[in-house]
Amino acid sequence: MFESITKNLNEAFSAFRIGGKLTEKNIRDGLQQVRQALLEADVSYDVTKEFIDKVAEEAVGDKVLKSLDPTEQVVGIVYQELVNLMGPVDHSLAIKRNDVSVIMMVGLQGSGKTTTCGKLARLLKEQGHRPLLVAADLQRPAAIEQLRVIGEQIGVPVYSEDPKTSSPLKVCQNGVKQAKKTGDADIVILDTAGRLHVDDELMAELEAIDRKVRPDQALLVCDAMTGQDAVNSAKTFNEALEIDGVILSKMDGDTRGGAALSVKQVTGVPIKFIGVGEQLDRLEEFHPDRMASRIMGGGDLQTLMEKAQREFDADDMERQQQKMREGKFSLEDFRNQMRKVRSMGPMKEIMKMIPGMGGMLDAADNVDADKEMSRIEAIIGSMTMDERENPQKIDRNRRNRIAIGSGCDPTDVSQLLKQYDSIAGMMKGMAGGGMKDQWKAMRQMQEMGMSDPSGALPKEKNRSKRGGLVSKEEKRKQNKKQKQARKKNRRK
Numbered sequence: 001m002f003e004s005i006t007k008n009l010n011e012a013f014s015a016f017r018i019g020g021k022l023t024e025k026n027i028r029d030g031l032q033q034v035r036q037a038l039l040e041a042d043v044s045y046d047v048t049k050e051f052i053d054k055v056a057e058e059a060v061g062d063k064v065l066k067s068l069d070p071t072e073q074v075v076g077i078v079y080q081e082l083v084n085l086m087g088p089v090d091h092s093l094a095i096k097r098n099d100v101s102v103i104m105m106v107g108l109q110g111s112g113k114t115t116t117c118g119k120l121a122r123l124l125k126e127q128g129h130r131p132l133l134v135a136a137d138l139q140r141p142a143a144i145e146q147l148r149v150i151g152e153q154i155g156v157p158v159y160s161e162d163p164k165t166s167s168p169l170k171v172c173q174n175g176v177k178q179a180k181k182t183g184d185a186d187i188v189i190l191d192t193a194g195r196l197h198v199d200d201e202l203m204a205e206l207e208a209i210d211r212k213v214r215p216d217q218a219l220l221v222c223d224a225m226t227g228q229d230a231v232n233s234a235k236t237f238n239e240a241l242e243i244d245g246v247i248l249s250k251m252d253g254d255t256r257g258g259a260a261l262s263v264k265q266v267t268g269v270p271i272k273f274i275g276v277g278e279q280l281d282r283l284e285e286f287h288p289d290r291m292a293s294r295i296m297g298g299g300d301l302q303t304l305m306e307k308a309q310r311e312f313d314a315d316d317m318e319r320q321q322q323k324m325r326e327g328k329f330s331l332e333d334f335r336n337q338m339r340k341v342r343s344m345g346p347m348k349e350i351m352k353m354i355p356g357m358g359g360m361l362d363a364a365d366n367v368d369a370d371k372e373m374s375r376i377e378a379i380i381g382s383m384t385m386d387e388r389e390n391p392q393k394i395d396r397n398r399r400n401r402i403a404i405g406s407g408c409d410p411t412d413v414s415q416l417l418k419q420y421d422s423i424a425g426m427m428k429g430m431a432g433g434g435m436k437d438q439w440k441a442m443r444q445m446q447e448m449g450m451s452d453p454s455g456a457l458p459k460e461k462n463r464s465k466r467g468g469l470v471s472k473e474e475k476r477k478q479n480k481k482q483k484q485a486r487k488k489n490r491r492k
């Protein structure tokens, strides 16, 4: 997501720093580059111009130039204006308390409506609601079946009628009627048909549903990959239907960022959610501040923490920690934890949410953490449960069998076992609060060629002759001891 705009913006920010001192000329040159970065990300000319004018108005002048850190001030202004450009957002969905609420999903063909209906239903169900999906796309023969499959996956009922005898309006009306009559559902989500382009026939169909069914929310699904086209279609849909919110789908793809940055400015309608994958749990609330931070390469720890909280339940974490403290953390536990981390999304995207990691990942193009994890999973998958719980039992014969089973080299199995030893040691150290064990394990991992993402490990020169690690504090103590010893010797 946003690789190129992040890179271009950061290049622009370094232009502010050229010559060591920020001048008005530096600011104007830097803003010229910010302008270029936005245009390349497929932000429209008008939105870009307005944005740059606003930033320039605030950034050029004595207030910034005479501040303590003018460069950071300008970067801060760009950040704040990006936040203003995309927000504010109200994530609520106008859900009624004691009545059935209706959400109508509209959008161009293939934008992701049906998938997003499923994602939203799943989310609402998780929040305690009882959604009903209505198959109002009678255009495409397979559309009803597609929604039915999605409904089955998330355990949400789907209302449909025979497309030969019914009409989209009738299906919507009857779906809502049924929800009201049976009381089985409190939210009805209408999955409407799409067209390749906005045309009169489509708009007439949607306007009729809008007029007669009176949905509480009309949400437009836009494909983020289509940049300015998405924004233009949003404008047309909004003029006809008064859209309440946009859901930007396919944000996990190679999108340049234009749609996310300009939809609000052009249509006045905020982005409420973003789709970040094909699976039905890949829907996130849209937060302009987090998005601005991601775009500027500053990561998004908050979303990462929320994802982690959802995946890891507190009791299970406590159990795992207990196991770690007791040194009983097995390869099976290791695999389960790794699976949970993976279920949070593609590793590259997860790592980008950690501040500062984005740039590092771009520098190391060959990072393929997902592939590496799949390989580890395959190796552990080829072990018996007994071997996973007691890896010390894995001898040469077993190692060769595991290698054949997982399609790997025997050395790969050995390497994993070595890594596991270190990680288990490190976890024991962490859980027990023993910094020494933790550092020792991290040093071992570094020696095995695994990196130290925390950057906390001391450089080689800080190592003592005995091979251990010497902190500054320890060194001071050692020096003091040596001094005292020398004094004592002199006195003798």
Ligand SMILES: Nc1nc2c(ncn2[C@@H]2O[C@H](COP(=O)(O)OP(=O)(O)OP(=O)(O)O)[C@@H](O)[C@H]2O)c(=O)[nH]1
Residues within 6 Å of the ligand: 107, 108, 109, 110, 111, 112, 113, 114, 115, 116, 137, 140, 143, 193, 194, 195, 249, 250, 251, 252, 253, 274, 275, 276, 277, 278, 282
């Ligand atoms: N990567 C990715 N793919 C998505 C996302 N949302 C939807 N898709 C995919 O986009 C394709 C089209 O999705 P649909 O939900 O069928 O789109 P639609 O708007 O209902 O399409 P029509 O009913 O034909 O108008 C499918 O292959 C989805 O899996 C997303 O957030 N990320």
Ligand SMILES: [Mg+2]
Residues within 6 Å of the ligand: 113, 114, 115, 137, 143, 191, 192
């Ligand atoms: Mg559809």
